[in-house]
Amino acid sequence: MNKNYVNLDVNPCKMCMPMGGSLAFKGIENSMILMHGSQGCSTYIRRHIATHYNEPIDIASTSLSENGTIYGGAKNLKHGIMNVMESYSPKVIGVLTTCLAETIGEDIRGIIEEFKQKKDISCLDIIPVSTPGYGASHFEGYYHTIRNIISFYNEKQAIPNEKINIIVSNITSADIREIKRIIELFQVEYVLIPDTSETLDAPYKENFTKIPDGGTSIEDIKQMSGAKATIELSVLIDDIYSPGKYLEDLHQVPLYQCPIPIGMKNVDSFIKALCTITGREIPVSLVEERGRMLDAIVDSHKYNGEGRAAIYGDPEIVYAVTTLCNENGIKPMIVASGSKSYKIRDLLKLNESVVIPDTDFETIHKYVKELKPNLLIGNSEGKFIKEKEGTDLVRIGFPIHDHIGAQRKLYVGYNGSLRFLDEITNTLLDIKHHGYRERLYNEFYVNKGGNKNAQL
Amino acid sequence: MKKSVEAYTLEDRKKHIVVKEKNKEQGIKCDQHSISGAVSQRACVYCGARVVLNPITDAVHIIHGPIGCSSYTWDIRGSLSSDSEMYRNSFSTDLQERDIIFGGEKKLAGAIDEIVESMSPQTIFVYSTCVVGVIGDDLDAVCKQAEKKYNIRVIPVKSSGFAGSKKDGYQAACNAIISLMDDKEYKIDIKDHRTLNYLGDFNLAGEVWILNNYFKEIGVNMITGVTGDSTIEKLKKAQNASFNIVQCAGSSIYLAKMMEERFKIPYEQVSFFGIQDTANSLLNVARLTGDKKIIRDTEVFIKQKKADIASILQKYKEKCAGKKVAIYVGGGFKAISLIKQFNELGMTTVMVGTQTGRQEEYDTIKELAEEGTVILDDTNPTELQKFIKEKGADLLVGGVKERPLAYKLGIAFIDHNHERKLPLLGFEGAVNFAKEVDLTVNSPVWNLVREG
Ligand code: SF4
Ligand code: SF4
Numbered sequence: 001m002n003k004n005y006v007n008l009d010v011n012p013c014k015m016c017m018p019m020g021g022s023l024a025f026k027g028i029e030n031s032m033i034l035m036h037g038s039q040g041c042s043t044y045i046r047r048h049i050a051t052h053y054n055e056p057i058d059i060a061s062t063s064l065s066e067n068g069t070i071y072g073g074a075k076n077l078k079h080g081i082m083n084v085m086e087s088y089s090p091k092v093i094g095v096l097t098t099c100l101a102e103t104i105g106e107d108i109r110g111i112i113e114e115f116k117q118k119k120d121i122s123c124l125d126i127i128p129v130s131t132p133g134y135g136a137s138h139f140e141g142y143y144h145t146i147r148n149i150i151s152f153y154n155e156k157q158a159i160p161n162e163k164i165n166i167i168v169s170n171i172t173s174a175d176i177r178e179i180k181r182i183i184e185l186f187q188v189e190y191v192l193i194p195d196t197s198e199t200l201d202a203p204y205k206e207n208f209t210k211i212p213d214g215g216t217s218i219e220d221i222k223q224m225s226g227a228k229a230t231i232e233l234s235v236l237i238d239d240i241y242s243p244g245k246y247l248e249d250l251h252q253v254p255l256y257q258c259p260i261p262i263g264m265k266n267v268d269s270f271i272k273a274l275c276t277i278t279g280r281e282i283p284v285s286l287v288e289e290r291g292r293m294l295d296a297i298v299d300s301h302k303y304n305g306e307g308r309a310a311i312y313g314d315p316e317i318v319y320a321v322t323t324l325c326n327e328n329g330i331k332p333m334i335v336a337s338g339s340k341s342y343k344i345r346d347l348l349k350l351n352e353s354v355v356i357p358d359t360d361f362e363t364i365h366k367y368v369k370e371l372k373p374n375l376l377i378g379n380s381e382g383k384f385i386k387e388k389e390g391t392d393l394v395r396i397g398f399p400i401h402d403h404i405g406a407q408r409k410l411y412v413g414y415n416g417s418l419r420f421l422d423e424i425t426n427t428l429l430d431i432k433h434h435g436y437r438e439r440l441y442n443e444f445y446v447n448k449g450g451n452k453n454a455q456l
Numbered sequence: 457m458k459k460s461v462e463a464y465t466l467e468d469r470k471k472h473i474v475v476k477e478k479n480k481e482q483g484i485k486c487d488q489h490s491i492s493g494a495v496s497q498r499a500c501v502y503c504g505a506r507v508v509l510n511p512i513t514d515a516v517h518i519i520h521g522p523i524g525c526s527s528y529t530w531d532i533r534g535s536l537s538s539d540s541e542m543y544r545n546s547f548s549t550d551l552q553e554r555d556i557i558f559g560g561e562k563k564l565a566g567a568i569d570e571i572v573e574s575m576s577p578q579t580i581f582v583y584s585t586c587v588v589g590v591i592g593d594d595l596d597a598v599c600k601q602a603e604k605k606y607n608i609r610v611i612p613v614k615s616s617g618f619a620g621s622k623k624d625g626y627q628a629a630c631n632a633i634i635s636l637m638d639d640k641e642y643k644i645d646i647k648d649h650r651t652l653n654y655l656g657d658f659n660l661a662g663e664v665w666i667l668n669n670y671f672k673e674i675g676v677n678m679i680t681g682v683t684g685d686s687t688i689e690k691l692k693k694a695q696n697a698s699f700n701i702v703q704c705a706g707s708s709i710y711l712a713k714m715m716e717e718r719f720k721i722p723y724e725q726v727s728f729f730g731i732q733d734t735a736n737s738l739l740n741v742a743r744l745t746g747d748k749k750i751i752r753d754t755e756v757f758i759k760q761k762k763a764d765i766a767s768i769l770q771k772y773k774e775k776c777a778g779k780k781v782a783i784y785v786g787g788g789f790k791a792i793s794l795i796k797q798f799n800e801l802g803m804t805t806v807m808v809g810t811q812t813g814r815q816e817e818y819d820t821i822k823e824l825a826e827e828g829t830v831i832l833d834d835t836n837p838t839e840l841q842k843f844i845k846e847k848g849a850d851l852l853v854g855g856v857k858e859r860p861l862a863y864k865l866g867i868a869f870i871d872h873n874h875e876r877k878l879p880l881l882g883f884e885g886a887v888n889f890a891k892e893v894d895l896t897v898n899s900p901v902w903n904l905v906r907e908g
Contacts, residue, residue: 007566016524040500044528083493
């Protein structure tokens, strides 16, 4: 059983599709999001993202009311687009549907077409993406939206070029900066999507702009169908949602799917893909970084050997973290995700661990009580278990609401993996050191009769 | 200043903005559905219902709908409990595509069965979300059937997000509570004139407890907070109070009115934010008991409390006076008490807005505000940014979504929302509040920011 209850999800370990869609659009240059549905969804999603990134997150809503729900929301949608144009003047508006819009059967494409015929909006692209919250989780919504953005601009195949497409999963802004650095070491041109390295981690400026600088540019996206190859940092997403698969099937762009480069082997496969595509050797500096990581994991292997982890969150992150743990002798006792990525079982082939996709925190909690791991690795939603069981939590993924700076933490590449591993190791060391004098005193002294033998 | 509103782009929004001028009738457009595409900071009906009901600690709260609505609201509020922790769980029917097509009633009934079997709760609240309102699930019927089957209360809360605003959610919640309270078994015949219920406080950071400590000192008896740190049983006993006091009127005034009608319990509005309001409200409570001794004790108590904190508050006042404040909060009640509280610290409010303020509340705000103050209803980031800059505010008070905006604009920020972990109520709260203001307004980081 994946969940303790059949008809209920208790304490969700997933979010809804438009959340994934929003995170994807946040990495597109000069874009704004308009959610078609009722007001609450957009506000909740904004709040959830803003608390993680500590950045203003503006997402408009068409604020459907009872009338709009009964008679259709075309008027609201058109009006909403106008208002967003007026107050934000974006180059792109991503229109994401919510459960409500989908349930009442809104034809957003049709409405947008109608709108375009009446209004001259030649300098604005409106990209409709269907993301019903009940359809799938934020995980699928994220890739599905990237796929739609790419296909929007690549109906016609672009002129063949030498660029490499990099499709990243929902990783931190610092991670994206690191991936760019690594690619740049190979001296190749690339298009990285969605690029949240600046948009969701913007420097302080004297003149604040409502739409942050940065993001993948439209010009770049338009060239993706002519690229030399695609590297998609995902091994678990279904083909129907995969942007790389779209580019391969429709535009014959060769696809390399690698896990998020966290952990020695996962970074290796990313680097190997880059070598294969570019025909270049591994840059010297990366060889050094790898050597340093190897040196460090030897230093910490005995401490890590005492780790027993419960890993949860987005499937891709969970997969990468689990391989990192395996490499270092940290036992993955529980490997869990709220999304339905059953593929993870086949890929990980872990016979001694509980691997549960499509689950909730209530169930994860039950297994934590049963198997007593000494580490939780995942997003801040595990705080409940941490609080109740007193298990230490090493944070990675989205959302992280109880700590600051989630967007600038580095996890990928040899450098990032090492930093993250050190964080795990040090947590284990703290556990070990905490109260060990007292523990040993109790175990070997007090319980064995104290100083009786000294009474001569 | 007037011009600046006129120059503002979104036509539909202009009537929701007023710049105070003395001796002039100025109405503000409020209590309207949000404008499409305007990036309102509001949530939804369901959110309102959850605010009011969720602090009932021993109830099971089932969100009937797709997962998002439940995911984003799981244990996000700072309501504390002295008893059960049941309310901190988020139960969702996690509706899938097939449920949307074939209906979700079966799943909901199954969910209730499972919960009753595993935790045997006395009361279950079932919230409807947007799609449930559309696919036509008969919530009432499912709940009624479950009530019969298990002999417990299963109360439907009609909170489909699109059907109104947060306020309608408050109302739905109040309806649910009154249906729960109306239990003859718990009725006693002779009421004690010293007993009251405290409505419209959700025990954020233990605020109900703070107030209850005051009540113990002055000799009045609180049956329960509504709904802060309440249980099903306490709520059923609430009908025995001699009077009700209402803190957050926006959310709980309907309930007060219904309780007056049904149980003949009169009510009075109070506010325990800020020293002056706290003192006045405590005296008011004492007078409502009609008990001379209590009134005398209360006077002494207030004097003592004020004296205890006077010097420390004076210290903060010296450090904060003269700063300019922008306020953007959920309800009008909160905005009003904040203006007063900043006055106590010698600070001026230059901008004030609410998500769902009522006309009367906007009138009071206008009265309290100084000439030129910008008053906003259901505003958005564009307007916040514009007016904060124009009015030269040093500090913004708001919720989680507004915080990053304040920081990007290089000004101080105070959280005054349901997630707070620091009590801001009563005498202790007034000190905390001043301390918070000082912490942010006088932080050395602003020197670096200004130097660029
Ligand atoms: S699950 Fe659906 S209704 Fe709920 S927040 Fe997500 S989009 Fe909105
Ligand atoms: S679906 Fe409706 S009830 Fe749920 S968050 Fe959105 S607006 Fe609120």
